[in-house]
Amino acid sequence: MKDSTKAVKEDIEDSTKAITTPIYQTVAFMFPEGEKFRYSREANPTTLELGKKIAELEGAEMGIAFSSGMGAITTTLFTLLTPGKSLLVTMDMFGRSLRFCKDFLANWGVKVTISKPGNENLLEAAKRSHFDVIFVESITNPLLRVINLPELSKIAKENNSILVVDSTFATPINQKPIEFGADIVIHSASKFIAGHNDVIAGLAAGKEVLMKNIDLMRRTLGTSLEPFPAYLVIRGMKTLKVRMDVINRNAEQIAEFLEDHPKVTKVYYPGLKSHPDYEIARKVLKGFGGVVSFEVRGGRDEALKVMRSTKVIIPAQSLGGVNSLISHPPTMSHRTLSLEERKIIGINDSLLRLSVGIEDVEDLIEDLDQALSKI
Ligand SMILES: Cc1ncc(COP(=O)(O)O)c(C=O)c1O
Structure with missing residues (x-):
């Protein structure tokens, strides 16, 4: 199926057979009927549908929706990293992402290396030593440097590093990082994906073994997306x-x-x-x-x-x-x-x-x- 078809297609089990995803604006689900749905911070049908849609568009095994792009980034990095582990990022990334890595994760005990902008610096740093996680923006903000993803993912695989790509600027229409070997792709859905300057949301998609742990962290940190903004993102994604x-x-x-x-x-x-x-x-x-x-x-x-x-x-x-x-x-x-x-x-x-x-x-x-x- 092509992207434009995937973007409009919705797939939801609903007894009313509504042709668009309903907004399940509820905190809880009646017990003991639903094993899958109990409490909306954990799982909500509207929000789950959005996770499925980003997984389809990115060609990923599993996708998850978050309360914001920063919610997706912090929850993912908190899951993949613990004190003593190592992280490689580039200096020319979204200011708050850099601050989170440089100030917060580093103070927590993660060994954070920040490479200067440009593929030469990044690839050289990635080759120089092993990193547990490499986190980059595929098109950087604001000078729009374009990461050599095929080369970076080759190095990541050789060194057994998990490659996380913030693809907010590219969108799955212009690039699918997983096709180039990334393990996880992240979006600030507040941007092109929702596309109407009216909702804050985040997304992550990737390999199921990694995403399942990230999902547990989301439920624990509470960086879950509410059903109404999830609906707005699903609606925006159609175009x-x-x-x-x-x-x-x-x-x-x-x-x-x-x-x-x-x-x-x-x-x-x-x-x-x-x-x-x-x-x-x-x-x-x-x-x-x-x-x-x-x-x-x-x-x-x-x-x-x-x-x-x-x-x-x-x-x-x-x-x-x-x-x-x-x-x-x-x-x-x-x-x-x-x-x-x-x-x-x-x-x-x-x-x-x-x-x-x-x-x-x-x-x-x-x-x-x-x-x-x-x-
Ligand atoms: C590349 C990039 N990643 C992440 C974020 C954070 O997303 P949000 O504002 O949805 O938390 C932004 C926000 O500007 C961004 O530009």
């Missing part, structure tokens, strides 16, 4: 393929427009030949995604002026929805990174991150052009 087709196309056109713009000094988009990972991106991605980052002529003030001058594009921190959003990573999503970390990653004060939506691309280009004309 994931059509949204991503438009978003990939819009973002490519916008990246090309920005690259030629006199007020723009640099554009980061994996689909541009100028991107350092263009060649690997062509091998591992079916589409280059919906995020375009760029530096404007000037510094912090000019970047903030452009961000505040858009009329169609909304200045806000998230990404992946039907509406285009623009943000300033140094003062927003990546503000928790130290100046030194931002410098190493290459997050300059003039950087803006654009999440391209499904609006007409001509309107988006016109909006960016008029906002850039203000500096």
